[in-house]
Amino acid sequence: MHMQPLVFITGASSGIGQALALRYHQAGWRVALVARRAEVMQAWAQDQGLGPDRCLVFAADVSENASIINAAEQCITAWGLPQVVIANAGISQGMDTGERQDLAVLQRVMAINNLGLAATFHPFIRPMQACTQNTDTAPLTLVGIASVAGIRGLPGHAAYCASKAAVISYCESLRGELRGSRGQQGIRVVTIAPGYVATPLTSKNKYPMPFLMTPEAFADKAYKAIQAGTSYSVIPWQMGVVAKLLRLLPNSWFDRILQGQPRKHRDPS
Incomplete structure (x- = not known):
């Protein structure tokens, strides 16, 4: 009997992760859901x-290496190697570097958004590399969920922007490392950079969110990009255009645009 393909998704208890799980389920995949709750x-x-x-x-905390690694190993033991692994778990908190306690905010954001991605x-x-020695196997894919916030830094958003810029660079490095040599197909590494998606993560934002998408609409486009093996995608495409334009702006122009704009709020806790 042909086994249905398997996807492993972190941060699957809400928002983008839950929407991706539903999209893969609708496409006939088995889903391994990972989060603390x-x-x-x-x-x-x-x-x-x-x-x-x-x-x-699987109950796991991506900020604790042993926790997420144990969940992954349990998944492999129970159902075998996933064809797709989506490192989606992430948090967003505003910070002010002038406030000493906010250094802990930066530490936690990096622990979840960056170290958690690598630990996932x-x-x-290694198991995927062993499988790709056989060129007849289906493509195996690692997916990092970044953000357009990783393209330029935004006031009050230093922790999140820095972490998502790191996701983009990390996945680019990993893509080069895992690219197949002649006779081997390698492991695909896909980076998805969402724009604004209506999730609990963005619900507290007190600034305009252009091109806001539903999680379901985002998940459908992300699913197609992952299946195509597209190395880097900004979703929706309109935010991709905005992001490219912002990247090209001289710093003086970029700073002028942001002047007077509301900053990301600090976490009151």
């Missing part, structure tokens, strides 16, 4: 009619 994922899976033959739930990929790389 196992009960939320389990309840969602039941609501969607996803039984234990189509969905596995780590347990799959």
Whole structure:
């Protein structure tokens, strides 16, 4: 019997991660859902009619290496190697470097958004490399969820912008490392940079969010980009155009545009 393909998704308890899980389920994939809130994922899976033959739930914290690596190893033991691994877990918190306690904000954002991404990929790389020795295997893909916020720095958003810029560079480095040599197809590395998506992460933003997308619309476009193996995609495309223009602006012009604009709010906690 032909086994349905498997996708492993972190940050799958809400927002983009949950929407991606639903899109893959609709396409006939088995889904391994990973987040700290196992009960939320389990309840969602039941609501969607996803039984234990189509969905596995793992409670894990990507900021703790042992936790996410253990979840990945459990997934491989139970269902085999995923064809697609999506490192989606991430947080966004405003910070002020002048406030000493906000250094802890930066540390936590980097621990989840960057180290968590690497720890998510780590347990799959060697098994995937072993599989890609066989050129008949289906493409194996690692997906990093970045953000257009990683393209230029925004006031009050230093932690998040820096972390997502790091995701873009990290995935680019990893793509070069895992590219196949002659006779080998290699492991595909895909970077997806969302614009504004209506999720709990963006719901507290107090500034305009142009081209705001629903999670479902984003997930559909991301699914297609991942299946195509597109190395880097900004979704929606309109934000890609804006991002390119902002990247080309001289610093003096960019600073002038941002002058007087509201900054990302600090976390009151």
